[in-house]
Amino acid sequence: MIQVVLPPHLQTLASTGGDVNLDIRGTVTQRAILDALEAAYPVLRGTIRDQVTGQRRPFLRFFACGKDVSNEPPDAPLPGGVATAAEPFLIVGAIAGG
Numbered sequence: 001m002i003q004v005v006l007p008p009h010l011q012t013l014a015s016t017g018g019d020v021n022l023d024i025r026g027t028v029t030q031r032a033i034l035d036a037l038e039a040a041y042p043v044l045r046g047t048i049r050d051q052v053t054g055q056r057r058p059f060l061r062f063f064a065c066g067k068d069v070s071n072e073p074p075d076a077p078l079p080g081g082v083a084t085a086a087e088p089f090l091i092v093g094a095i096a097g098g
Contacts, residue, residue, distance in 0.1 A: 001021045001022065001023055001085055002021070002022045002023075002024050002028060002033060002036075002082060002083075002085055002089060003019055003020070003021055003085055003088040003089070004019065004020045004021075004022060004033060004037060004088065004089050004090075004091065005019050005088045005089070005090045005091065006019070006020060006091050007060075007091060007092060007093035009093065010044060010047060010048070010091065010093075013043055013044065013047065014041040014043055014044050016041070019088065020037065020040070020041070022036040022037060022040065023036070024036055027077050028077065028078050028082060028083040029074060029075050029076060029077060029078060030062060030069065030072065030074045030075075030076070030078065031054075031074040031075055033078075033089055034048060034049060034074075048060060048091060054074065056070060059093060059094040059095075059096060060091060060092070060093060060094065061091075061092045061094055062089065062090065062091060062092075063089075063090040063092060064078045064079050064081070064082045064087065064089055064090070065079040065081040065082060065087045066087075067079065
């Protein structure tokens, strides 16, 4: 099981009440996690990544084992800590303003 930490606004939208645990088969990648997340919570489709291009939405960042992996290829394997569920996969909402 992979633990995914969602920002509060996505927790509310998906009615998760907190962190999400997902069963990922095969290599643990951003794409595999997001595919499983959207399958389990269809209401999240299009909120984390564009439905057509698959690109991460602006103002969302992905972190694995303390490292920003937002700009890594979506099919690149994530660090072992996430794959073994020792560390969560974080989806963080960025704050912008001036």
